Amino acid sequence: MTTHHHHHDALGHHQCVRLVPIFNHLEDDQMNEIMQVAQSRQYKKGEMIYMAGDESDALYIVSSGKIRIYRLSESGKEQLVRILTPGEFTGELALFRESIHTNYAEAMSNTQVCMITRADLQEFLLKYPSISLKLLQEFSNRLDQSETQTTRFATEKVDTRIAYFLSDLMEDEGGSMIVDLPMTKKDMASYLGTTPETISRKLADFEDAGYIHQISNRKIEILDLDEMLMV
Amino acid sequence: MTTHHHHHDALGHHQCVRLVPIFNHLEDDQMNEIMQVAQSRQYKKGEMIYMAGDESDALYIVSSGKIRIYRLSESGKEQLVRILTPGEFTGELALFRESIHTNYAEAMSNTQVCMITRADLQEFLLKYPSISLKLLQEFSNRLDQSETQTTRFATEKVDTRIAYFLSDLMEDEGGSMIVDLPMTKKDMASYLGTTPETISRKLADFEDAGYIHQISNRKIEILDLDEMLMV
DNA sequence: CGGAACTTTGATAACGTTCAACATTCGTGG
Protein backbone atom coordinates (compact mmCIF):
# COMPACT_ATOMS: atom_id res chain seq x y z
CA MET A 1 0.00 0.00 0.00
CA THR A 2 2.92 2.32 0.53
CA THR A 3 3.76 2.33 -3.15
CA HIS A 4 0.31 3.59 -4.04
CA HIS A 5 -0.31 7.29 -3.75
CA HIS A 6 -4.02 6.81 -4.00
CA HIS A 7 -6.64 4.76 -2.25
CA HIS A 8 -8.26 2.07 -4.31
CA ASP A 9 -11.73 1.17 -3.18
CA ALA A 10 -12.60 -2.18 -4.66
CA LEU A 11 -16.13 -2.17 -3.37
CA GLY A 12 -18.92 0.28 -4.15
CA HIS A 13 -18.90 3.96 -5.11
CA HIS A 14 -19.55 3.27 -8.77
CA GLN A 15 -22.52 5.57 -8.81
CA CYS A 16 -20.26 8.15 -10.36
CA VAL A 17 -20.92 6.63 -13.74
CA ARG A 18 -24.47 7.86 -13.45
CA LEU A 19 -23.24 11.42 -13.15
CA VAL A 20 -21.82 11.51 -16.63
CA PRO A 21 -24.02 12.91 -19.37
CA ILE A 22 -22.41 10.60 -21.91
CA PHE A 23 -23.69 7.55 -20.09
CA ASN A 24 -27.01 8.66 -18.76
CA HIS A 25 -29.01 7.59 -21.78
CA LEU A 26 -27.94 4.00 -21.21
CA GLU A 27 -30.32 1.21 -20.37
CA ASP A 28 -30.05 -0.41 -16.98
CA ASP A 29 -28.16 -3.49 -18.04
CA GLN A 30 -25.65 -1.46 -20.02
CA MET A 31 -25.21 0.82 -17.06
CA ASN A 32 -24.59 -2.15 -14.81
CA GLU A 33 -22.09 -3.51 -17.26
CA ILE A 34 -20.01 -0.38 -17.24
CA MET A 35 -20.30 -0.05 -13.48
CA GLN A 36 -18.81 -3.52 -13.24
CA VAL A 37 -15.56 -2.36 -14.78
CA ALA A 38 -15.41 1.09 -13.22
CA GLN A 39 -13.01 1.46 -10.32
CA SER A 40 -13.25 4.09 -7.66
CA ARG A 41 -10.20 6.01 -6.54
CA GLN A 42 -9.47 8.76 -4.06
CA TYR A 43 -6.88 11.48 -4.36
CA LYS A 44 -5.82 13.87 -1.65
CA LYS A 45 -5.44 17.56 -2.25
CA GLY A 46 -2.42 18.23 -4.39
CA GLU A 47 -2.01 14.67 -5.61
CA MET A 48 -1.50 14.12 -9.33
CA ILE A 49 -3.97 11.93 -11.20
CA TYR A 50 -1.61 11.87 -14.17
CA MET A 51 1.20 13.91 -15.67
CA ALA A 52 2.45 14.73 -19.15
CA GLY A 53 4.45 11.80 -20.40
CA ASP A 54 2.55 9.24 -18.36
CA GLU A 55 1.03 6.45 -20.31
CA SER A 56 -2.66 6.95 -20.65
CA ASP A 57 -4.79 3.96 -19.99
CA ALA A 58 -7.95 5.22 -18.42
CA LEU A 59 -10.87 7.57 -18.47
CA TYR A 60 -11.34 9.45 -15.20
CA ILE A 61 -14.75 10.70 -14.15
CA VAL A 62 -14.99 13.07 -11.20
CA SER A 63 -17.40 11.88 -8.51
CA SER A 64 -16.61 14.55 -5.97
CA GLY A 65 -14.00 17.25 -5.57
CA LYS A 66 -12.23 19.21 -8.27
CA ILE A 67 -9.43 18.48 -10.71
CA ARG A 68 -7.14 21.06 -12.19
CA ILE A 69 -6.03 20.35 -15.77
CA TYR A 70 -3.01 22.28 -16.91
CA ARG A 71 -0.28 22.22 -19.54
CA LEU A 72 3.27 23.35 -19.74
CA SER A 73 4.26 25.18 -22.88
CA GLU A 74 7.35 23.94 -24.69
CA SER A 75 9.33 26.54 -22.82
CA GLY A 76 8.00 25.42 -19.46
CA LYS A 77 5.36 28.01 -18.67
CA GLU A 78 2.17 26.73 -17.08
CA GLN A 79 -1.32 27.35 -18.36
CA LEU A 80 -4.54 26.30 -16.69
CA VAL A 81 -6.66 24.54 -19.28
CA ARG A 82 -9.80 23.71 -17.34
CA ILE A 83 -11.15 22.72 -13.97
CA LEU A 84 -13.22 19.56 -13.73
CA THR A 85 -16.19 19.36 -11.40
CA PRO A 86 -18.32 16.30 -10.57
CA GLY A 87 -19.73 14.65 -13.69
CA GLU A 88 -16.95 15.87 -15.95
CA PHE A 89 -14.21 13.59 -17.19
CA THR A 90 -10.67 13.57 -18.47
CA GLY A 91 -8.11 11.17 -19.80
CA GLU A 92 -9.92 11.08 -23.08
CA LEU A 93 -7.24 12.96 -24.95
CA ALA A 94 -4.71 10.23 -24.74
CA LEU A 95 -7.24 7.41 -24.75
CA PHE A 96 -7.54 7.29 -28.49
CA ARG A 97 -4.07 8.49 -29.40
CA GLU A 98 -0.57 7.25 -28.80
CA SER A 99 -1.71 6.92 -25.22
CA ILE A 100 0.69 9.44 -23.77
CA HIS A 101 -0.71 12.30 -21.71
CA THR A 102 0.14 15.79 -22.86
CA ASN A 103 -1.20 17.62 -19.83
CA TYR A 104 -1.35 17.42 -16.07
CA ALA A 105 -4.28 16.52 -13.82
CA GLU A 106 -4.05 17.49 -10.17
CA ALA A 107 -6.61 17.07 -7.39
CA MET A 108 -7.51 20.52 -6.06
CA SER A 109 -9.16 19.09 -2.98
CA ASN A 110 -9.86 15.61 -1.74
CA THR A 111 -11.29 14.10 -4.87
CA GLN A 112 -13.04 10.90 -5.76
CA VAL A 113 -12.92 9.64 -9.32
CA CYS A 114 -14.31 6.73 -11.27
CA MET A 115 -11.77 5.07 -13.49
CA ILE A 116 -12.50 3.03 -16.59
CA THR A 117 -9.57 1.46 -18.36
CA ARG A 118 -8.83 2.04 -21.98
CA ALA A 119 -9.44 -1.58 -22.90
CA ASP A 120 -12.76 -1.79 -21.07
CA LEU A 121 -13.96 1.43 -22.60
CA GLN A 122 -13.03 0.52 -26.14
CA GLU A 123 -14.74 -2.82 -25.82
CA PHE A 124 -17.80 -1.06 -24.53
CA LEU A 125 -17.79 1.47 -27.33
CA LEU A 126 -17.56 -1.22 -29.98
CA LYS A 127 -20.42 -3.08 -28.33
CA TYR A 128 -22.69 -0.05 -27.97
CA PRO A 129 -21.93 2.30 -30.86
CA SER A 130 -24.39 4.93 -29.75
CA ILE A 131 -22.06 5.84 -26.91
CA SER A 132 -19.38 6.70 -29.40
CA LEU A 133 -21.74 9.19 -30.96
CA LYS A 134 -22.27 10.77 -27.56
CA LEU A 135 -18.56 10.89 -27.01
CA LEU A 136 -18.03 12.45 -30.42
CA GLN A 137 -20.57 15.05 -29.47
CA GLU A 138 -18.74 15.82 -26.25
CA PHE A 139 -15.43 16.05 -28.13
CA SER A 140 -17.00 18.40 -30.63
CA ASN A 141 -18.12 20.64 -27.83
CA ARG A 142 -14.71 20.72 -26.26
CA LEU A 143 -13.04 21.36 -29.57
CA ASP A 144 -15.38 24.22 -30.22
CA GLN A 145 -14.72 25.64 -26.76
CA SER A 146 -11.00 25.30 -27.20
CA GLU A 147 -11.10 27.02 -30.60
CA THR A 148 -13.25 29.78 -29.20
CA GLN A 149 -10.68 30.27 -26.47
CA THR A 150 -7.87 30.29 -29.03
CA THR A 151 -9.67 32.89 -31.13
CA ARG A 152 -10.18 35.06 -28.07
CA PHE A 153 -6.47 34.90 -27.31
CA ALA A 154 -5.63 35.65 -30.92
CA THR A 155 -7.95 38.60 -31.40
CA GLU A 156 -8.90 40.18 -28.07
CA LYS A 157 -6.94 42.01 -25.47
CA VAL A 158 -6.96 41.21 -21.79
CA ASP A 159 -9.88 43.51 -20.97
CA THR A 160 -12.17 41.69 -23.33
CA ARG A 161 -11.00 38.23 -22.39
CA ILE A 162 -11.76 38.95 -18.75
CA ALA A 163 -15.16 40.34 -19.70
CA TYR A 164 -16.04 37.21 -21.66
CA PHE A 165 -14.77 35.05 -18.84
CA LEU A 166 -17.20 36.75 -16.47
CA SER A 167 -19.93 36.51 -19.07
CA ASP A 168 -19.36 32.77 -19.47
CA LEU A 169 -19.53 32.33 -15.71
CA MET A 170 -22.87 34.12 -15.64
CA GLU A 171 -24.26 31.75 -18.24
CA ASP A 172 -23.01 28.73 -16.34
CA GLU A 173 -24.79 29.96 -13.28
CA GLY A 174 -28.02 30.46 -15.13
CA GLY A 175 -27.86 34.18 -15.61
CA SER A 176 -27.53 35.24 -12.00
CA MET A 177 -26.07 38.73 -11.66
CA ILE A 178 -23.69 37.54 -8.97
CA VAL A 179 -20.91 35.21 -10.04
CA ASP A 180 -18.63 33.16 -7.83
CA LEU A 181 -15.15 32.90 -9.24
CA PRO A 182 -14.43 29.17 -9.55
CA MET A 183 -10.71 29.63 -9.00
CA THR A 184 -8.15 31.94 -7.46
CA LYS A 185 -7.23 35.05 -9.38
CA LYS A 186 -3.82 33.58 -9.87
CA ASP A 187 -5.38 30.62 -11.69
CA MET A 188 -7.70 32.96 -13.52
CA ALA A 189 -4.65 34.83 -14.78
CA SER A 190 -3.08 31.58 -15.93
CA TYR A 191 -6.30 30.52 -17.65
CA LEU A 192 -6.63 33.87 -19.41
CA GLY A 193 -2.99 34.16 -20.39
CA THR A 194 -2.14 37.14 -18.24
CA THR A 195 -0.78 37.98 -14.77
CA PRO A 196 -2.50 38.33 -11.38
CA GLU A 197 -1.49 42.00 -11.34
CA THR A 198 -3.31 42.66 -14.56
CA ILE A 199 -6.42 40.82 -13.41
CA SER A 200 -6.45 42.97 -10.29
CA ARG A 201 -6.07 46.17 -12.24
CA LYS A 202 -8.61 45.39 -14.93
CA LEU A 203 -11.24 44.35 -12.41
CA ALA A 204 -10.57 47.59 -10.55
CA ASP A 205 -11.00 49.46 -13.84
CA PHE A 206 -14.29 47.64 -14.51
CA GLU A 207 -15.44 48.61 -11.05
CA ASP A 208 -14.48 52.26 -11.60
CA ALA A 209 -16.37 52.20 -14.88
CA GLY A 210 -19.42 50.85 -13.09
CA TYR A 211 -19.55 47.54 -14.98
CA ILE A 212 -19.10 45.38 -11.91
CA HIS A 213 -19.02 45.48 -8.14
CA GLN A 214 -16.50 43.35 -6.31
CA ILE A 215 -18.47 42.06 -3.36
CA SER A 216 -15.64 39.98 -1.97
CA ASN A 217 -12.50 38.29 -3.13
CA ARG A 218 -14.38 35.54 -4.91
CA LYS A 219 -17.74 37.18 -5.57
CA ILE A 220 -18.50 39.70 -8.27
CA GLU A 221 -21.77 41.41 -9.07
CA ILE A 222 -22.25 42.18 -12.73
CA LEU A 223 -23.84 45.57 -13.18
CA ASP A 224 -23.59 46.22 -16.91
CA LEU A 225 -22.61 43.20 -18.98
CA ASP A 226 -23.24 44.71 -22.39
CA GLU A 227 -21.09 47.76 -21.80
CA MET A 228 -18.36 45.64 -20.28
CA LEU A 229 -18.24 43.39 -23.35
CA MET A 230 -17.71 46.35 -25.65
CA VAL A 231 -14.58 47.65 -23.92
CA MET B 1 -28.86 25.37 -61.74
CA THR B 2 -28.60 29.10 -61.37
CA THR B 3 -29.57 28.91 -57.76
CA HIS B 4 -26.62 26.64 -56.98
CA HIS B 5 -23.32 28.33 -56.39
CA HIS B 6 -21.50 25.05 -56.70
CA HIS B 7 -21.34 22.30 -59.26
CA HIS B 8 -22.78 18.96 -58.24
CA ASP B 9 -21.30 16.03 -60.04
CA ALA B 10 -23.65 13.10 -59.64
CA LEU B 11 -21.37 10.63 -61.36
CA GLY B 12 -17.90 9.58 -60.32
CA HIS B 13 -15.14 11.39 -58.41
CA HIS B 14 -15.82 9.53 -55.19
CA GLN B 15 -12.27 8.40 -54.93
CA CYS B 16 -11.75 11.20 -52.47
CA VAL B 17 -13.05 8.93 -49.74
CA ARG B 18 -9.94 6.83 -50.18
CA LEU B 19 -7.80 9.83 -49.32
CA VAL B 20 -9.05 10.07 -45.79
CA PRO B 21 -7.01 8.36 -43.10
CA ILE B 22 -10.15 7.66 -41.11
CA PHE B 23 -11.56 5.51 -43.83
CA ASN B 24 -8.54 3.83 -45.28
CA HIS B 25 -8.61 0.85 -42.98
CA LEU B 26 -12.01 -0.13 -44.33
CA GLU B 27 -12.70 -3.29 -46.22
CA ASP B 28 -13.67 -3.03 -49.84
CA ASP B 29 -17.38 -3.49 -49.44
CA GLN B 30 -17.55 -0.95 -46.63
CA MET B 31 -15.58 1.46 -48.77
CA ASN B 32 -17.99 0.95 -51.64
CA GLU B 33 -20.90 1.51 -49.33
CA ILE B 34 -19.64 4.87 -48.20
CA MET B 35 -18.68 5.86 -51.71
CA GLN B 36 -22.28 5.22 -52.68
CA VAL B 37 -23.53 7.99 -50.44
CA ALA B 38 -20.66 10.43 -50.97
CA GLN B 39 -21.39 13.31 -53.30
CA SER B 40 -18.79 15.27 -55.15
CA ARG B 41 -18.89 19.05 -55.27
CA GLN B 42 -16.80 21.78 -56.77
CA TYR B 43 -16.22 25.24 -55.39
CA LYS B 44 -14.58 28.11 -57.16
CA LYS B 45 -11.94 30.24 -55.53
CA GLY B 46 -13.51 32.43 -52.88
CA GLU B 47 -16.77 30.50 -52.61
CA MET B 48 -18.01 29.61 -49.17
CA ILE B 49 -18.55 25.95 -48.32
CA TYR B 50 -20.39 26.99 -45.16
CA MET B 51 -20.64 29.93 -42.79
CA ALA B 52 -21.20 30.43 -39.08
CA GLY B 53 -24.89 30.12 -38.42
CA ASP B 54 -25.52 27.74 -41.30
CA GLU B 55 -27.10 24.48 -40.42
CA SER B 56 -24.55 21.74 -40.46
CA ASP B 57 -25.60 18.62 -42.21
CA ALA B 58 -22.53 17.19 -43.82
CA LEU B 59 -18.93 16.13 -43.55
CA TYR B 60 -16.71 17.66 -46.24
CA ILE B 61 -13.56 15.91 -47.38
CA VAL B 62 -11.13 17.81 -49.56
CA SER B 63 -10.27 15.97 -52.80
CA SER B 64 -8.26 18.73 -54.38
CA GLY B 65 -7.63 22.38 -53.64
CA LYS B 66 -7.49 24.12 -50.28
CA ILE B 67 -10.06 25.27 -47.76
CA ARG B 68 -9.55 28.10 -45.33
CA ILE B 69 -11.26 27.63 -41.96
CA TYR B 70 -11.64 30.76 -39.91
CA ARG B 71 -13.68 32.22 -37.05
CA LEU B 72 -14.88 35.58 -36.05
CA SER B 73 -14.45 36.53 -32.43
CA GLU B 74 -17.49 37.83 -30.60
CA SER B 75 -16.33 41.33 -31.41
CA GLY B 76 -15.99 40.57 -35.09
CA LYS B 77 -12.26 40.06 -35.52
CA GLU B 78 -11.19 37.25 -37.82
CA GLN B 79 -8.84 34.45 -36.94
CA LEU B 80 -7.53 31.78 -39.26
CA VAL B 81 -8.04 28.45 -37.56
CA ARG B 82 -6.61 26.02 -40.08
CA ILE B 83 -6.12 25.32 -43.74
CA LEU B 84 -7.39 22.05 -45.13
CA THR B 85 -5.45 20.22 -47.82
CA PRO B 86 -6.51 17.09 -49.75
CA GLY B 87 -7.44 14.21 -47.45
CA GLU B 88 -8.41 16.49 -44.57
CA PHE B 89 -11.99 17.10 -43.60
CA THR B 90 -14.28 19.53 -41.90
CA GLY B 91 -17.88 19.88 -40.92
CA GLU B 92 -17.33 17.54 -38.04
CA LEU B 93 -17.71 20.21 -35.40
CA ALA B 94 -21.37 20.77 -35.99
CA LEU B 95 -22.09 17.23 -37.09
CA PHE B 96 -22.57 15.89 -33.63
CA ARG B 97 -23.77 19.04 -31.93
CA GLU B 98 -26.73 21.34 -32.36
CA SER B 99 -25.78 21.23 -36.02
CA ILE B 100 -24.99 24.90 -36.37
CA HIS B 101 -21.61 25.91 -37.75
CA THR B 102 -19.49 28.16 -35.57
CA ASN B 103 -16.85 28.91 -38.16
CA TYR B 104 -16.39 29.70 -41.82
CA ALA B 105 -15.08 27.48 -44.62
CA GLU B 106 -13.93 29.18 -47.80
CA ALA B 107 -12.39 27.67 -50.93
CA MET B 108 -8.91 29.18 -51.36
CA SER B 109 -8.67 27.95 -54.92
CA ASN B 110 -10.85 25.83 -57.14
CA THR B 111 -11.63 23.03 -54.80
CA GLN B 112 -13.26 19.65 -55.06
CA VAL B 113 -14.80 18.09 -52.01
CA CYS B 114 -16.59 14.89 -51.15
CA MET B 115 -19.70 15.42 -49.11
CA ILE B 116 -21.30 12.89 -46.81
CA THR B 117 -24.53 13.88 -45.15
CA ARG B 118 -25.00 13.77 -41.43
CA ALA B 119 -27.65 11.07 -41.65
CA ASP B 120 -25.60 8.82 -43.92
CA LEU B 121 -22.54 9.22 -41.76
CA GLN B 122 -24.32 8.48 -38.50
CA GLU B 123 -25.91 5.38 -39.97
CA PHE B 124 -22.51 4.28 -41.17
CA LEU B 125 -20.90 4.91 -37.78
CA LEU B 126 -23.54 2.89 -35.99
CA LYS B 127 -23.07 0.06 -38.44
CA TYR B 128 -19.28 0.01 -38.28
CA PRO B 129 -18.27 1.11 -34.79
CA SER B 130 -14.57 0.88 -35.47
CA ILE B 131 -14.83 4.00 -37.60
CA SER B 132 -16.08 5.92 -34.59
CA LEU B 133 -12.94 4.98 -32.78
CA LYS B 134 -10.89 6.34 -35.68
CA LEU B 135 -12.93 9.51 -35.63
CA LEU B 136 -12.48 9.85 -31.89
CA GLN B 137 -8.77 9.50 -32.44
CA GLU B 138 -8.82 12.26 -35.03
CA PHE B 139 -10.83 14.48 -32.72
CA SER B 140 -8.39 13.84 -29.92
CA ASN B 141 -5.57 14.94 -32.14
CA ARG B 142 -7.31 18.11 -33.11
CA LEU B 143 -8.25 18.87 -29.54
CA ASP B 144 -4.68 18.38 -28.48
CA GLN B 145 -3.46 20.63 -31.29
CA SER B 146 -5.99 23.27 -30.42
CA GLU B 147 -5.04 23.20 -26.74
CA THR B 148 -1.38 23.36 -27.62
CA GLN B 149 -2.13 26.41 -29.71
CA THR B 150 -4.12 27.96 -26.87
CA THR B 151 -1.29 27.37 -24.43
CA ARG B 152 1.17 28.96 -26.82
CA PHE B 153 -1.03 32.03 -27.06
CA ALA B 154 -1.41 32.13 -23.31
CA THR B 155 2.21 31.75 -22.38
CA GLU B 156 4.49 32.72 -25.26
CA LYS B 157 5.19 35.96 -26.97
CA VAL B 158 5.05 36.51 -30.69
CA ASP B 159 8.72 35.66 -31.27
CA THR B 160 8.29 32.23 -29.82
CA ARG B 161 4.97 31.54 -31.50
CA ILE B 162 6.51 32.28 -34.88
CA ALA B 163 9.48 30.09 -34.07
CA TYR B 164 7.22 27.17 -33.14
CA PHE B 165 5.15 27.73 -36.23
CA LEU B 166 8.27 27.34 -38.37
CA SER B 167 9.33 24.37 -36.31
CA ASP B 168 5.96 22.67 -36.86
CA LEU B 169 6.25 23.28 -40.59
CA MET B 170 9.64 21.62 -40.62
CA GLU B 171 8.22 18.55 -38.96
CA ASP B 172 5.35 18.40 -41.42
CA GLU B 173 7.82 18.43 -44.27
CA GLY B 174 9.88 15.66 -42.79
CA GLY B 175 12.66 17.68 -41.28
CA SER B 176 13.81 19.48 -44.40
CA MET B 177 15.76 22.61 -43.61
CA ILE B 178 13.79 24.59 -46.18
CA VAL B 179 10.16 25.26 -45.40
CA ASP B 180 7.48 26.54 -47.76
CA LEU B 181 5.02 28.80 -46.03
CA PRO B 182 1.59 27.26 -46.63
CA MET B 183 -0.17 30.63 -46.52
CA THR B 184 0.38 34.34 -47.02
CA LYS B 185 2.05 36.24 -44.22
CA LYS B 186 -1.19 38.05 -43.71
CA ASP B 187 -2.89 34.71 -42.98
CA MET B 188 0.08 33.68 -40.92
CA ALA B 189 -0.41 36.78 -38.81
CA SER B 190 -4.07 35.97 -38.37
CA TYR B 191 -3.27 32.39 -37.44
CA LEU B 192 -0.64 33.47 -34.92
CA GLY B 193 -2.71 36.26 -33.43
CA THR B 194 -0.54 39.13 -34.53
CA THR B 195 -0.17 41.59 -37.44
CA PRO B 196 1.58 41.29 -40.81
CA GLU B 197 3.93 44.09 -39.74
CA THR B 198 5.08 42.16 -36.71
CA ILE B 199 5.60 38.97 -38.73
CA SER B 200 7.77 40.93 -41.13
CA ARG B 201 9.81 42.46 -38.37
CA LYS B 202 10.33 39.30 -36.36
CA LEU B 203 11.38 37.30 -39.39
CA ALA B 204 13.83 40.07 -40.20
CA ASP B 205 15.12 39.88 -36.62
CA PHE B 206 15.50 36.10 -36.93
CA GLU B 207 17.44 36.61 -40.12
CA ASP B 208 19.71 39.22 -38.48
CA ALA B 209 20.33 36.83 -35.63
CA GLY B 210 21.30 34.12 -38.09
CA TYR B 211 18.48 31.72 -37.20
CA ILE B 212 16.91 31.71 -40.66
CA HIS B 213 17.48 32.83 -44.22
CA GLN B 214 14.54 34.18 -46.20
CA ILE B 215 15.08 32.67 -49.62
CA SER B 216 11.95 34.17 -51.12
CA ASN B 217 8.58 35.43 -50.04
CA ARG B 218 7.27 31.95 -49.34
CA LYS B 219 10.47 30.00 -48.71
CA ILE B 220 12.54 30.07 -45.57
CA GLU B 221 15.71 28.18 -44.79
CA ILE B 222 16.09 27.25 -41.16
CA LEU B 223 19.67 27.70 -40.02
CA ASP B 224 19.50 27.28 -36.25
CA LEU B 225 16.23 25.88 -34.97
CA ASP B 226 17.33 25.29 -31.39
CA GLU B 227 18.59 28.80 -30.84
CA MET B 228 15.49 30.24 -32.50
CA LEU B 229 13.20 28.31 -30.16
CA MET B 230 14.93 29.72 -27.10
CA VAL B 231 14.32 33.37 -27.95
C1' DC C 1 -3.23 32.25 15.76
C1' DG C 2 0.59 32.34 12.55
C1' DG C 3 2.79 31.58 8.29
C1' DA C 4 2.28 30.87 3.49
C1' DA C 5 -0.05 31.92 -0.47
C1' DC C 6 -2.58 35.13 -2.78
C1' DT C 7 -3.93 40.01 -3.99
C1' DT C 8 -3.34 44.82 -4.67
C1' DT C 9 -1.01 49.11 -5.99
C1' DG C 10 2.66 51.90 -7.95
C1' DA C 11 6.57 52.79 -11.02
C1' DT C 12 9.07 51.35 -14.91
C1' DA C 13 10.22 49.04 -19.10
C1' DA C 14 9.43 45.80 -22.75
C1' DC C 15 6.51 44.52 -26.27
C1' DG C 16 3.51 44.80 -30.06
C1' DT C 17 0.00 47.56 -32.50
C1' DT C 18 -1.19 51.27 -35.37
C1' DC C 19 -0.70 54.48 -39.08
C1' DA C 20 1.53 55.92 -43.08
C1' DA C 21 4.47 55.54 -47.00
C1' DC C 22 6.73 52.72 -50.07
C1' DA C 23 8.08 48.16 -52.27
C1' DT C 24 7.04 43.83 -53.98
C1' DT C 25 4.33 40.11 -55.63
C1' DC C 26 0.31 38.05 -57.61
C1' DG C 27 -3.19 37.21 -60.77
C1' DT C 28 -6.00 38.55 -64.51
C1' DG C 29 -7.22 40.07 -69.05
C1' DG C 30 -5.43 41.52 -73.17
Next chain:
DNA sequence: CCACGAATGTTGAACGTTATCAAAGTTCCG
Protein backbone atom coordinates in the same frame (compact mmCIF):
# COMPACT_ATOMS: atom_id res chain seq x y z
C1' DC D 1 3.49 36.29 -72.26
C1' DC D 2 3.30 40.78 -70.69
C1' DA D 3 1.35 44.72 -68.42
C1' DC D 4 -1.27 46.58 -65.17
C1' DG D 5 -3.94 47.05 -60.97
C1' DA D 6 -4.86 45.08 -56.62
C1' DA D 7 -3.31 42.71 -52.85
C1' DT D 8 0.37 41.69 -49.96
C1' DG D 9 4.69 42.74 -47.68
C1' DT D 10 8.17 45.98 -45.54
C1' DT D 11 10.05 49.74 -42.78
C1' DG D 12 9.90 53.71 -39.61
C1' DA D 13 8.00 56.42 -35.76
C1' DA D 14 4.71 57.04 -32.18
C1' DC D 15 1.57 55.24 -29.08
C1' DG D 16 -0.96 52.03 -26.17
C1' DT D 17 -1.06 47.89 -23.57
C1' DT D 18 0.61 44.63 -20.52
C1' DA D 19 4.56 42.46 -18.07
C1' DT D 20 7.81 42.97 -14.50
C1' DC D 21 9.62 44.17 -10.08
C1' DA D 22 8.95 45.67 -5.51
C1' DA D 23 6.44 46.43 -1.37
C1' DA D 24 2.43 46.37 1.39
C1' DG D 25 -2.05 44.33 2.38
C1' DT D 26 -5.30 40.45 2.67
C1' DT D 27 -7.06 35.84 2.83
C1' DC D 28 -6.73 31.12 3.66
C1' DC D 29 -5.67 26.98 6.08
C1' DG D 30 -3.50 24.15 9.29
